Amino acid sequence: MTGPGVEVPLRDIPTCFEGIIPSSICSVGPDGMPNVTFLSVVHLVDDRHVALSRQFFKKTDENTARNPLAQVGMVEPATGRQFYLDLRYDHTETSGPLFERMRTRLDAVAAYEGMTNVFHLKGVDVCEVLHCEMAPCDFPEGEAPRVVGLEKVEAFSAKVAAAEDLDELLRVALEGCEELLGCRHAFVMLVDETGQQLYTVASTGYASSGTGSEVWVGEGLVGLAAERRQSIRVTNMARDLMYAHAARGASAEGRDGPVIPLPGLPAVQSQLVIPMLAHRKLAGVLALQSETAGAFQAADECLASITASQVAMAMASLGSPEPVVAPEADSEVHPVQVKYYADDESVFLDNEYLIRGIAGGVLWRLLRSYQEEQRVEFSNRELRLDSTLALPDIKDNLEARLILLRKRLEERCDYLRIEKTARGRFRLVVTRPLTLVAADGAAVL
Numbered sequence: 001m002t003g004p005g006v007e008v009p010l011r012d013i014p015t016c017f018e019g020i021i022p023s024s025i026c027s028v029g030p031d032g033m034p035n036v037t038f039l040s041v042v043h044l045v046d047d048r049h050v051a052l053s054r055q056f057f058k059k060t061d062e063n064t065a066r067n068p069l070a071q072v073g074m075v076e077p078a079t080g081r082q083f084y085l086d087l088r089y090d091h092t093e094t095s096g097p098l099f100e101r102m103r104t105r106l107d108a109v110a111a112y113e114g115m116t117n118v119f120h121l122k123g124v125d126v127c128e129v130l131h132c133e134m135a136p137c138d139f140p141e142g143e144a145p146r147v148v149g150l151e152k153v154e155a156f157s158a159k160v161a162a163a164e165d166l167d168e169l170l171r172v173a174l175e176g177c178e179e180l181l182g183c184r185h186a187f188v189m190l191v192d193e194t195g196q197q198l199y200t201v202a203s204t205g206y207a208s209s210g211t212g213s214e215v216w217v218g219e220g221l222v223g224l225a226a227e228r229r230q231s232i233r234v235t236n237m238a239r240d241l242m243y244a245h246a247a248r249g250a251s252a253e254g255r256d257g258p259v260i261p262l263p264g265l266p267a268v269q270s271q272l273v274i275p276m277l278a279h280r281k282l283a284g285v286l287a288l289q290s291e292t293a294g295a296f297q298a299a300d301e302c303l304a305s306i307t308a309s310q311v312a313m314a315m316a317s318l319g320s321p322e323p324v325v326a327p328e329a330d331s332e333v334h335p336v337q338v339k340y341y342a343d344d345e346s347v348f349l350d351n352e353y354l355i356r357g358i359a360g361g362v363l364w365r366l367l368r369s370y371q372e373e374q375r376v377e378f379s380n381r382e383l384r385l386d387s388t389l390a391l392p393d394i395k396d397n398l399e400a401r402l403i404l405l406r407k408r409l410e411e412r413c414d415y416l417r418i419e420k421t422a423r424g425r426f427r428l429v430v431t432r433p434l435t436l437v438a439a440d441g442a443a444v445l
Contacts, residue, residue, distance in 0.1 A: 027063035210263035
């Protein structure tokens with residue numbers, strides 16, 4: 001279907017399949033009239049096949065039903081090189097792994113705007129590639145692929161294996177995002193005890209850490225990846241969001257209580273979200289962002305998936321670990337009112353929201369022990385055994401919530417903090433007098 005040109009293996013042009021620049025498809029009707037339209041997704045299946053999303057091109061469907069031959073035009077983003085794929089329709093899939101992967105990729109765009117499933121994928125057309133040709137150009141050489149040496153992967157694995165607790169493991173995970181993937185903006189969310197929500201426990205590279213921010217499983221890019229347990233890679237947010245027509249943030253409407261914003265870049269272009277799975281169970285998600293379109297490619301997705309799996313397995317295998325006088329609160333300073341609402345275990349400091357859920361319940365328990373018994377030294381073990389906290393039977397949950405609590409206190413106040421003193425032990429430091437108030441307004445102490 002094209003003139004003489006250079007035959008190109010599909011594996012040599014991976015960025016053409018990232019959707020950064022829209023691809024076009026040309027089909028021919030029974031009367032010989034060509035029809036050209038644009039595609040949302042061209043997915044590389046293997047060395048001889050591609051998959052096309054069946055969505056909005058009725059005329060293309062009609063043409064290929066009569067004539068199985070078509071041509072797809074693709075552009076390599078970094079170089080501008082153009083490639084033409086001569087295709088022959090093979091079959092359509094309406095279920096299975098390939099269909100689900102492409103459906104998730106399309107739903108991710110709508111999920112970002114709180115409109116999951118707005119793009120209904122009817123099917124996936126699998127086509128045989130008869131010929132792939134590069135159009136003549138003055139600069140025929142493509143960009144060199146980014147290669148990550150195995151020694152870096154080995155070094156990361158060693159750090160994961162050596163991590164002694166969850167706090168260190170999370171730090172290693174975020175450092176690995178930059179060391180292995182060159183990504184300086186990333187965050188980790190863990191699944192809560194109900195399995196219905198995710199909460200941010202660690203982040204790097206953002207003006208605001210987002211510690212304590214929450215997302216429902218199934219909500220947005222992050223929630224969708226968690227719900228379907230599939231990685232989601234969006235390579236050009238600016239282009240893809242042209243398909244969505246709702247204001248960002250609509251998904252948060254109707255949610256009760258204060259909302260902590262997720263970590264995010266103001267001009268994000270690329271996003272990669274990887275579910276963290278251990279023994280087929282969801283532990284959380286690893287999310288990476290970039291202000292550069294096409295920052296994450298298929299090879300990066302594979303590497304990030306390996307990273308997330310290693311961290312999740314390490315979390316599952318961390319053991320459950322088993323008095324120093326803290327500075328006294330300054331009695332000359334006006335006391336801080338700590339108000340606790342039992343219905344959602346939320347805590348407010350001088351009417352400013354701090355935290356809720358399990359972490360809020362733990363803080364309230366610590367502060368009451370501090371006020372009633374003058375205690376400042378605590379252990380993870382005693383909290384796990386405290387029936388009043390009603391902790392779920394999840395091994396990592398308490399440690400993750402303590403990390404969340406420590407980081408929220410660091411961000412929100414300078415008179416309350418949690419300091420780790422040994423494995424499985426920590427100290428509560430209070431430097432201002434406190435007034436504890438229950439939800440009904442009655443002062444506890």
